[in-house]
Structures are given as C-alpha cells and as structure tokens.
Amino acid sequence: MKKTIAYLLAAMMAVSLAGCGSDETSSSGAGNTSSQSSSSQAEKNTLKDGATLRDIVEQINTDIGIVMPAELDDEIAGDLMYLNLEEDVEEYYGMFSMSMTSADNVIAVKAKEGRADAVEEALNSRLENIQQMCSQYVDTEKANAGRVITRGDYVFLLIVGDATKDAQDEVQRAVDIVDSYFN
Secondary structure: OHHHHHHHHHHHHHHHHEOOOOOOOEEOOOOOOOOOOHHHHHHHOOEOOOOOHHHHHHHHHHHOOOOOEEEOOHHHHHHOOOOOHHHHEEEEEEEEEOOOOOOOEEEEEEEOOOOHHHHHHHHHHHHHHHHHHHOOOEOHHHHHHOEEEEEOOEEEEEEOOOOOOOHHHHHHHHHHHHHHOEO
16 A cells, blocks of 8 residues: 555656647547558557567657656546556556656557557557656656557557657657557
C-alpha cells in the first residue's frame, strides 16, 4: 500500500512538473503501402518470435535511458496514462521517470483486437498532458518531440532522450528500437 501511494505521489509530481506541446502527436507508423497484401501487412505488425513488450521498453531504457525509471502498474496505467485496462488492453509494460525534472515515458501496449484506436487516444491524452505542463518547466524539447506510434494492435508512447542531444533524433532512436522488434 505504501509503495503504491509513493508511486502515485511521485508520478503526480512528475506529471505536474514535466511535459510540453507538439503539433504532431500521432503516427500510424504502419509503413505499409496499398500494394502490399493484407497477410504481409499483418506480419509487419506482429512482434518477432520471443519478443516481449518488456524487452522493447528495457532496450530503450538501456540504449537511450530513462531518468529514475519506475515501472508502470495497473493503478498508474489507469489514472495517469488514461488506459482502460479491462476494455482496451491485452497486455502492457512501461516505465516513466520518477524525477520531477524529467518527462521520460516509455509505454508499450498491446491493445485488444479492434481497440488500438482507444489505446492510441489514451496515450495521446497522456502526451498532451505532459506537453501542456512542460512549457512552464523542464524537458520542453523532449516532450515536444514525444510521439505515440501504432504498429497494428501495438501502441507506444515515446518521450525519451538525452537532453544534450537533438530531441527529434532521440525519439527517432526509440522508434527504430520499437521497429526492430517487429517482423
């Protein structure tokens, strides 16, 4: 109970002190052309054998870094990430920064069949929330570069990167990591 309360309080402080605005917050990212067959499209939107959402998030944390990372739990997923776990989510894994001076969020969700739009909307709400608060505090460029990407039934919120590097390039590195786990 104390751990949950501590996480919730820290997450609320992080939300209140991090985030910013970006005009382009969503990307379908499927990368498929109309000339590809639907079986080819489905294959490009499935994880490689043995890959997990945890693998993706942990590689982003290892390769790019999340400041003071904490794992997402059911309470925070619903309250701060706006996810409807019962109706929309098959599985998820995520990390967010416990630091009040970092906007870092890396959330990976496998939506239930036909529910990717609802998950994308929830994660875009989280991104917009962080972006709105960012203009007054820190990590402005990082939050502005944040993106929600969708790969079939998989949806990712990516706000991450080294503050000393180009924010757009850092988020693209995270997108490239995500894409490396798909067929």
